[in-house]
Amino acid sequence: MNQNSVCPRFEKGMRIVSKRWAGLIIHQLLKGPQRFCAIETALQISGRLLSERLKDLEHEGVVKRDVYPETPVRIEYSLTDKGRALAPVFRELEKWTSAWVELDEEPAADPLTP
Amino acid sequence: MNQNSVCPRFEKGMRIVSKRWAGLIIHQLLKGPQRFCAIETALQISGRLLSERLKDLEHEGVVKRDVYPETPVRIEYSLTDKGRALAPVFRELEKWTSAWVELDEEPAADPLTP
């Protein structure tokens, strides 16, 4: 790959992990298998998008969906080998954020207290 | 940070680099300082979006814009220290893509040849 073009595989990998929410979902699943509502709560993502993104990631072979036919049924999402192989990427990103990223000014904790 | 929430700095770092095109732009600038049209050509991104994204990244302190008042004026984009510090993230992502990402079926090279 020269200066004037991008490796198409890299481009594809980038598309997979940099799609909105995908990175945070993978990062969350690196902590261990989790249920839909656990991810939903942790990331403050809507069910609509979480559902869509999990399907995308499953389709890309990054995420695995397991159904445990207990009562009530339990559905767990986890990473495949391909997904777990992203761990170093996220470790480096964590290093970068802790070294370089500052938070913006936060809004007042309680807007009712003047 | 526990299981039930995401570190807000990580979340912000993620937002910065995973915004559409941002990763590819940074990856391109890791090869060295470049002009607007060089990036435009390499990434096949429209001027409209490249302009917007470069402004975002400049605002985040990742990209630097330098004007050389030659004739004709030359404008070069490059990474700041903060931007260059992302190099390990991209190295790991490159490793991952070469190990795990396959390309989809490509369309025929020349649709005019049946």
Add this chain to the structure above:
DNA sequence: TATACTTACTTACATAAAGTAACTTTATTA
């Protein structure tokens, strides 16, 4: 038994972001 609650989604709709194409400005070359 009726009501409410939970999980894991889906549907419908509004808004924001991305994509496309044409245009601008300043200068340069054929």
Add this chain to the structure above:
DNA sequence: TAATAAAGTTACTTTATGTAAGTAAGTATA
């Protein structure tokens, strides 16, 4: 003089995201 180039901007269309409400299957509660 016309055409080309760089570095954008403007106007418009399409796609993605966000929000809210709804659904089905099962559980617990009054």
